[in-house]
Amino acid sequence: MVSTTSEVSAEIEIPEEISGLRMTRQRQEVYRILQSERNHPTANDVFMRVKDRLPNISLATVYNCLEALVQHGIIRQVNFERESSRYCPNLSEHGHFHDEVTGIIHDVDFKSGVNLADMLSLPPGAVIDDIEITLRGKIAIS
């Protein structure tokens, strides 16, 4: 075991710095989990998962890492009602479909050419920084 990163073939390469954020070991591992588990985990989910690789990491650090990654636009924070925040590494513009039966959260892309803001009667002069679209429902048995 000499090589450091190519041992595991499916391993994700993470650079030392992403958009100005120093990628410490903790931030790397938190980010790696979001990349590999694309099911919108909570901070606590990430915490439990990351302990396999960093047994001494604290929940506060997981929160710190997630906040740093969100602040630098590397991941997104997603909220449903009053539930715990969830985190998403998908940076393309998308919404979230929340399956009420399974609890699974599906990413939902916009159909090509769609501009959501055009569908809305916005207050005059409104400049939009961010749109969030959330759907609740079930997936019919097929």
Add this chain to the structure above:
Amino acid sequence: MVSTTSEVSAEIEIPEEISGLRMTRQRQEVYRILQSERNHPTANDVFMRVKDRLPNISLATVYNCLEALVQHGIIRQVNFERESSRYCPNLSEHGHFHDEVTGIIHDVDFKSGVNLADMLSLPPGAVIDDIEITLRGKIAIS
């Protein structure tokens, strides 16, 4: 002062029962505030405001009333990020524009004929129960 409800001309008439929910004095007053202050108040906002008319009401009761009204589809609960829940008496399908400068929340109607679900690549078989759309931004000085 003999009449009970027509003293104040702008007063809102509230029936004894709405969609199966007994409209107790507390629920009436909570609902009245939402009707008259259409600025999406928090539970605490409602609590402070309602104390003028019901000095002995408790915050727990305000929460109970709001929950009962939401459960019966008489008002809607609106969440922004991790902030306190806000409450909205506008039952027509609409979204919310959150002005980052003033903090004001504007109701945003959909343009006529728009069906948001048509704009999205939903997972196959998805049946939507509820759509929520939230915008953050500023209103340009005009």
Add this chain to the structure above:
DNA sequence: GCCGATATCAAGAACTATTCCAATTATTAC
């Protein structure tokens, strides 16, 4: 109008996701 059953309310305690704090450890710049 009374009575037991049921619903609602009030006050405060409990809960829980998240943030804050202070001490330690790691990294950077020189």
Add this chain to the structure above:
DNA sequence: GTAATAATTGGAATAGTTCTTGATATCGGC
């Protein structure tokens, strides 16, 4: 290497909300 800076840790604090318990009010049947 050393000083300055940034990140991490563990635990305490915070805050919005929910829960619990006892008191009050309302309802349906008589």
